[in-house]
Amino acid sequence: MVHGSPVEIPRPSVGVSVPRVDGAAKVTGEALYVDDLPKRDGELHGATVRSPVARGVLRGVRLDPAFNWSDVTIVQAADIAVNTVALIVDDQPILAATHVNHVYEPVVLLACADKAKLARAVRAVTLDIEPLPPVFDMEQSLAKVEIIAGEDNVQKRYLITKGRADVKVEPGAVNGESATAIDAAIAACDVVVTGRYFAHHQEQMYIEPQGVVAWWDTDGAHATGSIQCPFYVHKAFTKAFLLDADRIHITQAVTGGGFGGKEEYPSIIALHAALLAQKSGAPVRMIYDRKEDIEATTKRHPCICEITSGCDRDGTLRALSIRMIMDGGAYVTLTPVVLSRGTLHAAGAYRWDDVRIESIAVATNTPPNGAFRGFGAPQTIWAIERHLDAVAKKLGRDPIDLKEQNVLREGDVTSTGQVLRSSVAGAECLEKAVLASDYRAKRARGPVVSGRTARGIGAAVFMHGAGFTGSGERYLKGKVAVDLLAGGRLGIRTASTDIGQGTETVFRQIAADAAGIAVDAVDFAVPSTTTCPDSGPTVASRTVMVVGSIVENAAKQLSARVRAEVEAHGGTFGEATDRLIAREGPITSLLQYAPPSFITWDDTTYKGDAYPCYGWACDVAEVEVDLDTFEVTVVDFWSATDVGKAINPVMCKGQIEGGSLQAIGWAVSEEITWRDGHITNPRMTNYIIPTSLDAPRFQTILVEAPFAMGPGGGAKGIGELPMDGGAPAIAAAVEHAVGVAMGSLPLTPERILAAKQASERTSA
C-alpha cells in the first residue's frame, strides 16, 4: 500500500514519480533496521578479536586467566567445519588459523549477554603473532619484494587487444615482455602522450553500519540483517556449515545504505554471528560500531593506470596502450570482477583503432578491497579522462572538443570489438550538459579570479556497462516469482534488495503497468532465501534492467491469463482472478531471465559484447579553488545522464545526485590514511564525507535512449554510472582554475600545492 500519499497515482505509472512505497515506515521510525529488530530470547552480543599485525604467523591465542570467562562464548578457527568464506577463490578464512595477512583480520569471536563485559573480554584476549615483513604497496607486490599470496602475489590479470592484426595477437605479457605491436602503432601517430594516473581507496560509509542477528533452531540456521545479496550469504553458509540449502534462511532487514559495501562483506559478519550462535545455543546480534566498520570492511580498490596514446594532428584518436594495476588487498574477494569492469571501461567512451589494455590485480597486506559503486570503472575512467585532457592540452584544444570528436556513436566499435548498434547517447549527453552549464563560454572566458579564489569549469564524458559482464547473466539464470493474489493483486518475490535505491517502488510500477493494474495492487515480499527465488545479486546496475524485465514478463503472463478468463466468463479483473484461484489453486509465474540473443562474448580472449548496453553521461563541474590554501569547493554540478527510460524520475535523479556526491567526496575530501597497515582515520570526524554545505547544487538532465530489452519501455542500469564522472570533471575544473593538472586523487590542498610546486620546478 502507498501510505500517506495525497496524490492519486496515474496509470500507466512508468515515468511518474510514484512516492516511495517504503517511505511512510521510514519517515515515522517504524522501519526496522537490523539493530531495531526485537531482541530474541536469551540473545547475546557478539564481538570480534582482530589482528593488530599486518602479516605474521599465528602462534597462539591466550585468554587472560584472571578474567571470568564462564558466561562468554569463544569461537576459534578450530570450531569451524569448513573455514572458508565462499566467494570466487577460496582463499579467505572465516577466522585466521595459522597466519594473519592484514591488520584487523578476525581471529577470535566472543559472545556475551553483557555488552560491557564483552568489551572487556575482547581486551582480555592476546594474540601471539610472530610478525613477517608486510607489503603495502601494489607496485612492490608486483615486483615480488615478498611473496605474500600464491606464487607471485597476482590475484587476476586480463588482456584486451583490438585493431591491427599484430596488435590483436600480441601475447598476454604483463611483466617484462614488451608489447611491440601497440608501441609501433602508437609511434606511427602524429601526437603521442604518456601519463600516469592514480586513484585511491574509498570507504562506502553507509550511515548504518554492518549488522546481523543469527540463530539456530530445528529448521537450521537463520540470519537477518543489513544485507545487499542474501544468496551470497546463503552460499557462504552452505560451504562453512556443510548445510543443505533448505536448512539456511537468510533474510534482509531494512538496509541503511550499501553502495557495494554490503554486497560480499555481510557473509563474514553473518558467518561470525552464526558461529557464535551455534556454539552458544543462543541468538547472537553482531553490530559493528563505526570504527570497526571502517577498519575491517572492504573499500574501493586503489588503481594505477599508465597510459600512452597516439592520435592524428586533427585529434582523431588512433592507438591506446594501458597498463593498470589494482590493489586487491589481502584476499581475493570480488577483485577479479572489479578488475574486469575496470579493464573494460579503461578505454573510456571513445573510438580507438588499436588498443591494448593489460590489467593485473595484486595482493597487499591491507584489508581486502571489494565492491563499491562503479566497481573498478571510476578508477579507470578517472585515468582515461585525465589522459584525454592532457592530449587536448598538447593539441591546443579544449578537452570537450576532443571528446566530442571521438565519443563513441551508433555503429562504432568498442575496445572489445562490440558494435554499438543502438541506445548510444554519449554525444547527446555531452551536448546537453555543455549547453546547460554554459561550459564553452566559461572556458573561453578563462578562470575567474576574484579576491583569493579562482573559479574554473571542467567536464567528463563516460559510459557504464549495465548488467553483468559478457556471459554473466547466462550463467546466473536470475529468477523472479510473481504470485497472482486474491482480488486481482500481484505479489513480487525476488532476491533483489531495496537498500535505498527504490527497487520496491520501481518493481511495483513495472509490474502494475505490465498487468494493467494499480501500483498499490502490487505487493513486494521481503527478500529472503527461503521464500524468494535467486534473482542474482543486487549489483552491477542490473536490478531494474535485468530483474525488472523478468518482473515485467511474469506480470504480463499472469495478467494475460486473468484477461483470458474475463474474456471467457466475464467479471472484473479481481473476480476473474478469484475464479482462477478457486479453480486451480495458487497461481505463480516463476520466470528466468533470457539474456538478449545477440550477445556474444568470449571469456578467454575478452572479445565481444562486454555488456548488453551502456548508460551514457556527461558531468560538468564548476569549482572554486582557494588560492591561499588550495582548498577545492564544488559550487555547481551538471549531469546529463542517459538512463534508457526513467521509470521513476525523482528516484532516478536521486540516484544520480547521490552517486555524484559520492564521486565529489572521493575527489576532494575522502582519504583513507595508513600507518603500518593500520587505518589512522577510522572515524567520521577524520574521514570526511560531504555534508549539506559541501554539496553543490545538482542540475540533472535525464536523457532517454531506450534499450529495446529494458523494462518499462527501455530502462537501463543507473546505479553506478553517476560515480564515474565526478572526479575527472572536478580535476579538469581545478586545472582550468589554477593551471595544475592533477593525475592523482584525492585533490586535497596538500596534493595540489605539491603538484603546483613540482610543475613550477620543471617549468623553471
Add this chain to the structure above:
Amino acid sequence: MKISLTLNGAPRELDSAPLVRLLDALRGPLGLTGTKEGCGEGECGSCTVLLDGDPVNACLVPIGQCEGRAITTVEGLGEMAHLSPLQRCFIDEGGAQCGICTPGMLISAEALLRRVPDPDEPTIREALAGNLCRCTGYQRIVESVRRAAELLREGAAR
C-alpha cells in the same frame, strides 16, 4: 536513579544509571527505535532528537541530564496514517532513500521550521549540516524541507 521526562508529549519514567546515553535509553527501555546510531560520537546526526525544542545528538547526552525535560523523537512527528507535512514531503520529494538518516534529518528540519517558517536554501543547508546522508546528495532533502515550509505556511493541516 529514577528519571521522569516528557517523551513525545507524554510523561514517562524510567530507572536508569545516569550516564546511560539518551540514545540507548530511547532505543532500549523507552522502546523507541526510530532514533538511529550511525557513529556514536556526535558526527553523523542520525540520533538527533529535540531536547526542550533544541536539536541534540542523543548519543552524546546522558539520560541523567534529561530529568524533567521534554524530548521529541521521530515517532513524535506523526504516524503512518497521519504524516506531518514534513514527513509527507520527504516521501514525495525523494528526501529519503535508505532512510537511516531520515529520522535525524526530520528532527533537525522540524527544529528549523519551528524557528524559521520561510528558510532560504543556505539556511536549510546550514540547519542540516550536522546530519550526514550518504544516499541523496542532499538536494532532494533540501527540496523536501523547502516544500514542507511552503505547505506549512499555506496552513496545511498538521
